[in-house]
Amino acid sequence: MVAKQLIWTHYDDGDEWVVYDPFSADIHLLTASARLLWTLVSDEQPHTIHDLVVTLAAELGRSPDDELTAVTRETLSSMDRAGLLRPMPS
């Protein structure tokens, strides 16, 4: 998956992000971790879940365990359903 052109908004009083999709006009509220995950997959390179979990764990200062793997899968799935990702061109 790769990321679409989106408009991101962040304010200094919190770590959440708001993202606006100009194509659908939808707006979503994301945690800082979800935003980090989106950033990782937005480089238009293929990633394995394992690679993403290892990178996220290092960034978040926690172990790349099963719980983080499950949350990562679920977050990617949610972002996909929300239209924040699109399939990478073959």
Next chain:
Amino acid sequence: MSPATRSILSLLGTRGVQVAIGPFLVHVRSELTGVRDYLERFYDDFPMAEGGEGHFDLAVVAGRGMRRWVRPQASIVINGARPFLPLPALLAGASMEWGMNWCVGRSAHHWVAVHAAVVERGGRVLILPAPPGSGKSTLCAALVCAGWRLFSDEFALIDPDSGRVLPIPRPISLKEASIEVIRRRDPQVVFGPEAHDTEGSRFVHMRPPSDSVRRADESARPGWVIVPRFMAGKPTTLERLPKAQALMQVTDQSFNYNYLGPKGYTCLAELVRETDCYRLEYSDLDEVLALLARVTAS
């Protein structure tokens, strides 16, 4: 009412009347005495002219056939179309007001419109975005009675180029117990007759203050976004609302930012950046007015 206004309103049933309401010119035409009475009671302070055209063309017409005489009805015609079912003729004046809400909501796409009550003091605007039933009109009326300038009890209109908020002062709609609450707070306030709306709720309209109407061309910068919620019997609380969450609330209450695309979204994102944002729960108006006076004075 001035003789000039009386003279202009005498044309209401023929050429119609052009009323300047904030940034809009509204052309109103009706032969119904209920509409004329409504305009006399609530729009006496507004600039009016004979006939002319308007951004919106509203006609309130009598029901057809039997409905002219038996349980008489009124229909609102907006720009030549009838978007609503006929209403009891007693609601003719109010239906004009509701028609204007419909026009602004559907057509005011030069500005970003947010469903909110809006008041101003000291050159800064307080925006109260909330869904219906949150008590924003009651709070708006109480703030106006306490000396705040009325911008609107229904819409925040924001210029996406300048970020300034435009006034569109009109009668404030109050429902059920709020009617007595506001009536007790300020016996000088002019109310219209009580009626029941299409959902069966008792309502009145409250005349906008003359000063607010006179200054309807004075926009102002946003100062605060406060998301209100009336909670009967609960203590008053005012908490900082993280701005990301405030932006979600504001966009949720905007019905046209998407018409303007990224420009509309960015306008609201910058509005939130520029303002102090809070979440308010209240049941006691005296408490909340004192609290808002302190917060907005700082």
